[in-house]
Every structure is written in C-alpha cells, then in structure tokens.
Amino acid sequence: MRCIWIVLLGLMSLSALAQQVIRGRVIDSLKLEPVAFVNLILDDGVNGTTTGIDGYYELRLPTSYSGNILLSHVSYKRKNVTVAFLQENTAVKLVPGITVLQELVFVADENPALRIIREAVRNRKSHDPDYLNSYAYHSYNKFVIKPSEADSAYVAQLNGLRFKADTTSLSKSEKEFLKFDSLTEKMYLFMTESVTEKKVINPNRDKETLLAFRASGFKSPLFANVATDYQPFSFYKDNISLLGKDFLNPISKNSESRYNFYLTDTTFFNADTVYIIQYEPKKGKLINGLKGMISISTDGYAIKNVIAASADTLALTGILIQQHYEKIDGKWFPDQLNTDIYFYDLKLSGRFVMAQHRSFFRDVKINPDLKRSAFGDIKVDLTIPQPELNDVLLNRFRNSPVDSKEARTYSTLDSATAKLKWMDKLLNAAATQAWPLGFVEADLTKVLRFNAYEGIRLGAGIYTSPSFSKWLRLGGYAAYGFRDDAWKYGGEVRFTANTNQELYFQLTYKSDIYEIGYSHENENRNLWEAGDRLRKLLSSRYDQVESYRAEVGTKVLPRIHGSVFTLRSEINPAYNYSLVVEGESTSAFLISEAGVTLRYSGKENYAQLAGKKIFLGRQWPYISITYASTNNFFGAQNFDYQRYELTSRFQVKHRPKGVTRLAVYAGLVDGIAPYGQLFTGRGSKEVQGILVDGFFQTMDLYEFSSSQYASIFFQHNFGNFLLDTRYSKPELIIYQNAGVGVLKNKGVHNSTEFELQDFSKGYYESGIGLNNLLRWKYSNVAYYGLGGSLFYRYGPYQFDKTGNNLVFRLTLNIVF
Numbered sequence: 001m002r003c004i005w006i007v008l009l010g011l012m013s014l015s016a017l018a019q020q021v022i023r024g025r026v027i028d029s030l031k032l033e034p035v036a037f038v039n040l041i042l043d044d045g046v047n048g049t050t051t052g053i054d055g056y057y058e059l060r061l062p063t064s065y066s067g068n069i070l071l072s073h074v075s076y077k078r079k080n081v082t083v084a085f086l087q088e089n090t091a092v093k094l095v096p097g098i099t100v101l102q103e104l105v106f107v108a109d110e111n112p113a114l115r116i117i118r119e120a121v122r123n124r125k126s127h128d129p130d131y132l133n134s135y136a137y138h139s140y141n142k143f144v145i146k147p148s149e150a151d152s153a154y155v156a157q158l159n160g161l162r163f164k165a166d167t168t169s170l171s172k173s174e175k176e177f178l179k180f181d182s183l184t185e186k187m188y189l190f191m192t193e194s195v196t197e198k199k200v201i202n203p204n205r206d207k208e209t210l211l212a213f214r215a216s217g218f219k220s221p222l223f224a225n226v227a228t229d230y231q232p233f234s235f236y237k238d239n240i241s242l243l244g245k246d247f248l249n250p251i252s253k254n255s256e257s258r259y260n261f262y263l264t265d266t267t268f269f270n271a272d273t274v275y276i277i278q279y280e281p282k283k284g285k286l287i288n289g290l291k292g293m294i295s296i297s298t299d300g301y302a303i304k305n306v307i308a309a310s311a312d313t314l315a316l317t318g319i320l321i322q323q324h325y326e327k328i329d330g331k332w333f334p335d336q337l338n339t340d341i342y343f344y345d346l347k348l349s350g351r352f353v354m355a356q357h358r359s360f361f362r363d364v365k366i367n368p369d370l371k372r373s374a375f376g377d378i379k380v381d382l383t384i385p386q387p388e389l390n391d392v393l394l395n396r397f398r399n400s401p402v403d404s405k406e407a408r409t410y411s412t413l414d415s416a417t418a419k420l421k422w423m424d425k426l427l428n429a430a431a432t433q434a435w436p437l438g439f440v441e442a443d444l445t446k447v448l449r450f451n452a453y454e455g456i457r458l459g460a461g462i463y464t465s466p467s468f469s470k471w472l473r474l475g476g477y478a479a480y481g482f483r484d485d486a487w488k489y490g491g492e493v494r495f496t497a498n499t500n501q502e503l504y505f506q507l508t509y510k511s512d513i514y515e516i517g518y519s520h521e522n523e524n525r526n527l528w529e530a531g532d533r534l535r536k537l538l539s540s541r542y543d544q545v546e547s548y549r550a551e552v553g554t555k556v557l558p559r560i561h562g563s564v565f566t567l568r569s570e571i572n573p574a575y576n577y578s579l580v581v582e583g584e585s586t587s588a589f590l591i592s593e594a595g596v597t598l599r600y601s602g603k604e605n606y607a608q609l610a611g612k613k614i615f616l617g618r619q620w621p622y623i624s625i626t627y628a629s630t631n632n633f634f635g636a637q638n639f640d641y642q643r644y645e646l647t648s649r650f651q652v653k654h655r656p657k658g659v660t661r662l663a664v665y666a667g668l669v670d671g672i673a674p675y676g677q678l679f680t681g682r683g684s685k686e687v688q689g690i691l692v693d694g695f696f697q698t699m700d701l702y703e704f705s706s707s708q709y710a711s712i713f714f715q716h717n718f719g720n721f722l723l724d725t726r727y728s729k730p731e732l733i734i735y736q737n738a739g740v741g742v743l744k745n746k747g748v749h750n751s752t753e754f755e756l757q758d759f760s761k762g763y764y765e766s767g768i769g770l771n772n773l774l775r776w777k778y779s780n781v782a783y784y785g786l787g788g789s790l791f792y793r794y795g796p797y798q799f800d801k802t803g804n805n806l807v808f809r810l811t812l813n814i815v816f
Contacts, residue, residue, distance in 0.1 A: 002073060006090050016803045020061050022058075022087060022502075023057070024083060024091065025092070026051050026055050026246055029093035029094060029290070030095075034053075034055025035051065035076065035094055036053045036305070036307065036324070037070070037305040037307065039267045039274075039276075040069050040070070042070075042251060045268055052336055053358070053719070054358070054801045056071060059086070067083075069083065072265060074293050075277050076094040077096075077370055079094060080094075086448060088706050089676060097346075112263050113262060113275075114261060114320065116275050116277060116301070117250070117277065117343070118256075119253070119296075120294075120668065121290050125164075126302075126814060127300060127331075127332045128237075129234065130236075130336070134368055135198070135200050135306075135333070135365060135366055135368070136363075136364070138196065139195070139197075139227045139359055140195055140359070140397040140398060141193075141224075141226060142193050142356075143192045143225045143355065143357045144191045145190040145289075146184065146685070147353060148342070150507040156176075158181055161174055161177065162178070179804075180349040180720075181349065190413070192215040193212075193213060194212065194213040194224040194225050194226070196208050196211060196227075197209045197211055199374075200370075201375065204558045206373060206375070207378060210314070210380075210381060211385055212390045214390070215392060216409050217413035217416060218417065218424055222427055222428065222431060222722050224382060230243075230321075231337060234323070235251060235306050235323055236249075238251075239655070243341075246288060247288045247310065248288060248655065250290060250790055255631035259282060260291070261277055261279050262277065262279070263275060265278055267475075272298050272299045273297070273298045273614045274297050274304055276294075279293075280311060286719070286721060289311040290305065291308070291309055293306070293307045294306045303323070304324075305323070305325070307320070307322050308321050308427060311810060314725070315344075315816065316816070317342065317344070317782060319341050319342070320339070320340045321340075322335055322336075322338035322339075323337065329366040330366075333361075334374065335361050337357075338357070338359075340354060340355070341356075341357075345777065345780035346779075349490060351765060373500065374500065375500060382607055383611075387455060391394025398614060403598050407699070410742070420563075427671060434612060435467055437462075438474070439464060439465060440468065442462060443475070446479060449479075451484065451540070453513065453539065453542045454482070454513070456481075458479065458480055459477055459480065460479075462477075466611025470611060474493055476492070484568055488512040488513060490511060491509050492509070493507045494507075501555045502555045504554070505551070505552050506551045506552075507548075507549075510545070512544075512547075512719055513542040513543065514676070515542050515543075515682065517678065517680035517684055534690055534692050535695060538701065541574075543573050543574060543674075545569050546569070546570040546592040549565060552564050561601075562598050564595070565594065566595075567593045567628075568590075569591050570588070571674060571676060572587070574586050575753055576753045577749070579675070579748055580673070581638070581639070581672065589637060590636050591639050591674075592632065592746075595626060595643070597625070597626045598624070598625050601618050601619070601622050602619035602621055602622070603619040605617055605618065621649060621651075623647070624645075624647040626643070627643070628643045639671070643668070644666075645668075646664065649663045658716065658718050660717075663713040664711070664712050664713075665713075669708065672748055675749055675756070677760070679704055679708075680701070680702060680705060681696065681705070681763065682695045683701050683703050684701065685698055685699055685700050685703075685807060686701055689809065689810050690809060690810060691789060696739070696763065697791040697807045698790075698792070700809045704757060704763070705741075705756045706758045711737070712739065713735075714737065715736075716734055717733045719732075727774065727776070728773075728774060729772045730772055731770065731771040732770060733767075735765075736767075737764070737765050738763065740761075740762045741758050741760065742758050759797060763795065763796075767790060767792070767809075769787060769790065769811065770787045770789075772787055773785075773787045783814070783815050785811075785812065785814070786812055787811040789811060790807075791808075
C-alpha cells in the first residue's frame with residue numbers, strides 16, 4: 001500500500017512538471033485599471049482561471065497546449081489570444097463593451113437566472129461567515145485618494161498646453177493645471193496601509209487588533225483602515241449597508257420582484273459550473289437598489305464573485321464594491337474586498353476625486369478554538385504598534401513592494417506635515433475627549449456645557465491617564481455656571497480589574513446639580529440618545545445635590561451588564577418646594593439608597609485608542625432596568641420608598657424598505673419621595689422647531705409629574721415614495737405616542753412656583769411627516785435633506801384651541 005502512494009505521488013509530481021504557468025494582469029484599455037473577475041477559458045470550455053479583484057491571474061496549462069484562451073467579462077468585449085501572446089504580454093487590455101440590459105420575455109420557460117438566484121438565496125446561511133462557529137484572519141488594507149482617470153477632453157486640453165509654442169504666455173490657472181497633472185502622475189493625494197488581526201466567535205464576540213500601519217502625513221492610528229470600514233464583510237444579509245445607507249440585496253428573498261436578472265455567461269472550472277448573472281433594479285421600484293454582476297458556483301450555490309454599485313443616478317457620491325470568495329477548509333470565505341468611492345462633483349483641475357480601499361485576507365482559519373474570555377466590548381484595538389515590528393509586518397503582508405508613486409506619497413506628505421505634529425494629538429483628543437498631559441489628562445467633556453439653568457457652564461477636569469495606570473483612575477473636576485453664579489465640583493476613584501468583563505469598582509463624590517426626574521438616570525452620556533442632548537439644552541429645573549456613591553459593575557453575560565450601587569444624597573431644590581415628611585414640612589432632604597441596574601444591548605461597540613475606550617454605537621434592542629430602595633444608613637432621613645425604572649428601545653428594518661422604531665419608558669416610586677426623585681412626563685415642546693425622539697413633542701418639559709408612569713413612542717418610516725429627483729426624495733413617516741402617569745400622595749408636595757399634576761387620564765399625540773422633502777448639495781459629496789413633521793395633541797389633556805394642540809418640527813438629514 002505504501003508503494004502505491006509513492007507511485008501516485010510520483011505521477012502527481014510528473015503531472016505538475018508537465019504544466020506551464022502563465023502569470024499576468026488584465027486591465028481596462030481606456031482607464032488602464034485592473035479588471036476583476038475576467039474568465040480565462042481554454043478551448044475545452046472547462047479549464048481555465050479567473051482574475052482576482054486586483055486583475056491578476058495565474059493560468060496553468062499543459063506544456064503541449066497549443067489552443068487559444070478566451071477572455072470574457074460581461075462588461076467587456078471578448079478577446080481570443082494565443083499562449084504566445086500571454087507569454088509576451090503580462091498586461092492584457094480589454095475593450096469596454098456597451099452593456100445594455102434589456103427586459104427579456106420568456107414565453108414558455110422561466111428566466112433561467114431566477115432559479116439560480118433562488119438557490120443562492122436558499123443556501124445563504126450555509127455560506128455566510130456569521131454562521132460559522134468562529135474564524136480568524138490577518139488582513140492587509142490599503143487606502144488611497146487620487147483624482148479620477150483623465151477623460152478625452154482632459155487629455156486634449158493637457159496636450160494643447162504641453163505642446164504650446166510659447167509656454168511663457170500660459171495663464172496662472174493653466175500653469176497650475178499642468179503642475180497638478182504632473183504631481184498626480186508621481187504621487188497620490190493621500191495613502192494609508194494597515195495590517196490587522198481579526199478573531200470572531202459567533203454570534204456576539206469579535207475583536208480586530210491593529211498590528212501595523214502607516215499613513216501619509218499623519219501618525220495617528222485613527223487613519224488606519226480595516227476591511228469593513230466601507231462595505232460589509234460578506235454579501236449575504238438582506239440589506240447591504242454602504243456609506244450609511246441600506247441597499248436591498250439582490251440575493252435576498254423575493255428579490256426577483258424588485259430586480260431584473262440576466263444570465264449572461266456560463267463558465268466551467270473542474271467539476272463546477274459558474275453562472276455569471278447581471279442584475280439591476282426594475283424600473284419604477286423606489287428602492288435603494290444595486291446594480292452589477294454576481295458569479296454563483298454550483299458548488300453549494302455560493303457566491304464566488306460579486307460586483308455591486310449604487311443604482312442611484314442622482315447620487316453625488318458613487319460607490320462600487322467587489323468581493324471575491326475562495327473555498328477554505330471546505331467553507332466559502334471572502335479573500336479579497338475592493339471599494340471604490342467616487343466624489344463626482346468634488347473636482348480638482350477637471351478630474352473628480354475618488355478613493356480606493358483594498359483588503360486582502362491571509363492566514364484564514366475556519367472554526368479555530370478561540371477563548372471566549374479574550375473578548376470584551378472593544379471591537380477595534382487601535383493601540384499604536386511597536387515601531388520595531390511595524391515595517392516588518394507591513395513588508396510581510398504587502399501584496400507587492402512599495403512602488404515609486406507610493407514612496408513619493410509618503411515622503412512628500414510626511415515632509416509637508418512635519419511641523420504639524422500637533423494635528424495627530426488634536427485628532428486623538430477629539431476622539432477620546434481627553435487631552436494628554438503625561439501621567440494626567442484633561443477631560444474635555446468638562447470644559448463647556450449649556451443649559452437654561454446655568455447658562456454657560458465653564459469647567460475643567462484633571463484625571464490620571466492610562467500612562468499612569470491602566471487599571472486605576474483618579475481625578476476630579478470643577479465648573480462654574482454664569483447664570484446661577486455657583487461652583488460645582490467632584491472627584492472619583494475607579495479601579496478596573498478586568499477590561500474584557502468590564503469588572504470595576506468606583507467611588508464618586510459630587511457637589512453638583514441634577515435635573516428633576518433625571519437625578520437617578522445613568523450619567524454615562526454614551527447611553528443618551530440625540531433627543532436627550534437637545535432637551536438638556538433647555539432644561540431649567542434642577543436640584544443642588546451633594547452625593548457620595550459606591551458602585552461595582554461587571555458583565556453578567558455577553559450582552560448584559562450589571563451594577564450594584566449605594567448612594568447618599570443631600571438634596572436642596574433650586575426652586576420653591578417643600579415636602580411633608582412624617583407630619584413636618586421640609587425643603588432639604590438627606591436620602592440613602594442601594595440598588596442594582598441591569599442593561600441589555602444587542603451589541604455595544606467600542607474602539608480602544610491611547611488606552612481609552614471610544615464609544616462607536618450600539619445595535620438594537622436596548623433595555624435597561626433599575627431597582628433601588630431607601631435605607632437609614634449614613635444618617636439619612638426616614639424615607640421609605642422603592643424605585644423601579646425601565647428604558648427600552650427597539651428598531652426593525654423591513655424588506656425592501658422601511659424602518660420601525662419603538663421606545664418604551666416606565667417607572668414606579670412606591671412610597672413618598674421628593675419631587676426631584678419623581679418622573680416628568682417626557683415633554684419637549686420648548687425645543688422649538690426641532691424633532692426630539694423619545695419625547696412628547698406637544699408636551700411642555702415640566703408640565704406633568706408622576707410617581708408611576710408608562711409611555712410608548714412609535715414611529716415608522718415607509719421609505720422613499722412618489723418622487724426620486726435631485727431636489728426632492730420624500731420619505732413618509734408616521735408617529736404615535738401615548739402615556740399615562742399617576743401621582744400618588746399629591747398632598748405632601750407643596751410649591752408656590754408650579755402645581756404638580758399627573759396625566760392619569762392618558763396623554764396622546766399623533767404625527768405625520770416627510771423627510772427629505774427638499775434637498776440640496778452638501779460640500780458636493782452628499783445631500784442635505786430638509787423635511788418636517790406635524791404633531792397633534794388630543795384626548796383628555798388637549799387644549800380648547802386647535803392651534804395650541806399643533807406643533808411643527810423640522811427634520812434635517814445628510815445622505816450620500
């Protein structure tokens with residue numbers, strides 16, 4: 001048996017020796033750019049190869065082969081060449097063809113492309129990397145900004161100036177035109193490279209670590225790119241998110257009702273057939289659609305290659321993505337990703353600006369044994385790599401050595417920004433909200449704030465930096481409000497035992513102000529919605545509070561964070577108010593509480609930069625539950641109440657378009673508590689003209705108070721309808737908000753400034769709106785979208801005059 005294997009190995013070796021290998025590249029004959037996914041097929045129609053995303057190919061041929069090789073691509077004219085031609089020409093040029101997709105009519109049989117698309121949809125989960133147990137890879141990423149290729153008019157103008165007899169008569173603009181062309185022939189406008197390592201345990205653990213990077217003119221790792229900065233990792237989700245916009249995936253259920261598919265070519269590789277299918281949105285379908293080409297292999301009906309571009313002909317910024325998949329350890333997996341972004345109206349010397357991002361994956365491991373304890377909520381670690389390893393790793397992972405154009409880009413821009421090193425520091429400070437000062441840092445969030453009570457609030461906060469300790473943080477702040485003419489200050493000690501588990505212990509002291517109804521809310525500003533920030537600007541009713549707090553927190557489960565706290569607060573209302581406690585009226589309160597908070601989030605994402613965590617965002621749903629109970633510790637007054645709070649937010653994206661959002665807030669104070677510890681009605685009417693999500697638009701800020709309440713806020717965006725033009729692309733939105741709140745023990749609360757009233761009969765408002773009703777250019781790369789919504793207050797608390805129940809809100813969006 002052993003001899004048989006030796007003979008077989010020998011025959012395989014002879015077979016390999018009997019082959020010749022031809023390597024080359026296929027490029028566009030006009031743009032001279034690489035052409036991805038070109039099929040090179042031998043005369044037998046079965047054997048051959050395909051170019052990668054970068055246009056390179058490796059063709060293996062028997063030494064005796066004397067036939068032709070057919071180069072085919074749906075967007076180019078076919079080309080037949082000989083073996084000798086390929087050997088002599090390492091770069092093969094293809095001439096673009098006129099691709100006109102026409103509606104096909106199938107009388108007897110169904111469009112053959114639809115069966116293939118349905119099979120690909122049915123097998124999506126089998127090939128989606130998100131359904132693997134785990135995976136890991138190294139990624140080399142290159143990003144460049146450059147002008148677009150010159151068109152014929154540009155070339156004619158250029159040649160006219162170059163060969164002008166009297167060059168001294170050139171105008172200033174003509175000289176700058178020639179200078180710019182010469183410069184861009186020698187270098188890019190900007191360039192960056194990075195090497196990262198990514199590890200994933202599905203469904204909820206992933207981390208990408210920066211191993212090496214270089215950016216022209218800058219040293220900040222904020223310029224490092226990762227593979228998924230501009231496109232999703234795979235092409236299998238219902239919606240493909242590009243430039244912040246969701247596009248309906250042609251490889252999704254019932255996509256044939258909104259897309260046209262055309263089977264344009266069939267190739268054969270070994271035992272598998274690969275179908276080449278073009279797609280585009282059907283006319284009249286107001287969807288965010290894609291157009292392009294997809295190659296589907298009969299090996300599991302998996303995507304082998306895909307090209308996708310926005311089908312929006314009115315977009316100021318175009319985007320085209322390319323993905324290439326290879327079978328690794330029996331699983332289809334991406335091995336190359338390309339993104340091209342075109343800023344059509346952002347022009348330099350007659351050529352528009354474009355950006356190119358390339359990612360190549362190596363050392364791919366399918367279902368490796370990874371430790372769950374190694375993952376936390378930091379998804380991207382941007383710690384600056386070790387200098388001695390940086391160049392070594394870049395050289396190791398580059399597809400090709402740095403060429404003269406890339407080298408000049410680095411040297412020129414590095415030299416130009418040599419005296420601007422402070423820019424890196426400024427960029428990092430903007431991201432981390434801290435200015436480094438050696439072993440300490442200035443907290444930039446403490447510098448400037450606004451609200452109606454304090455007016456302008458100026459302050460400063462000094463805390464130890466990660467350079468002092470990664471686990472221990474000490475510091476304090478002071479601030480002064482000009483309208484209330486008062487100082488506020490505080491300090492904290494925080495010990496973080498395990499960053500991945502978010503295990504920490506914190507002691508905090510504050511002498512500060514807290515808005516009524518918000519004194520017990522989470523002070524982590526990352527958890528605030530945009531509406532909270534807008535409403536805070538007009539907040540005016542505050543308590544002066546001196547508090548001591550001890551807190552321990554950790555991750556209970558991957559998506560659940562828990563904390564236990566004890567709190568002593570001395571509260572002095574900054575308004576006329578008193579509370580009857582045990583038969584006596586008092587306007588100062590000493591309260592001691594202990595409680596627990598559980599927070600669930602679909603996925604909270606953070607990056608790590610300069611030893612600090614940067615909040616990137618979260619996925620829905622988000623649910624927070626808090627329970628607290630008073631006690632007699634620390635000399636507190638004899639308050640006896642329990643407090644329960646619920647905050648929850650949900651979002652559902654619909655196919656083919658539309659988004660539903662739902663927010664539910666509820667609270668209960670069981671017992672007698674000061675006014676500031678109760679709940680407001682979540683009003684935002686004073687925020688004139690601006691829509692505040694998660695609040696009643698027709699309710700005043702402090703119109704209602706309650707000791708127990710529940711409110712629901714519903715909105716549904718139907719997506720684009722009726723029009724899709726350069727100046728108008730309206731989206732229809734409906735709103736329905738409702739709430740009920742009861743104030744128990746109302747008689748114990750006294751104030752000469754205001755009357756406490758609840759909304760126990762139910763509060764209702766409805767609204768309808770149009771987003772992007774009008775739109776105009778923003779910096780020639782995107783659109784400002786201006787819209788509006790009208791809300792109506794009705795039910796037991798509506799006003800007699802109809803006009804008083806109506807509130808108009810503006811909406812403003814920026815859309816690529």
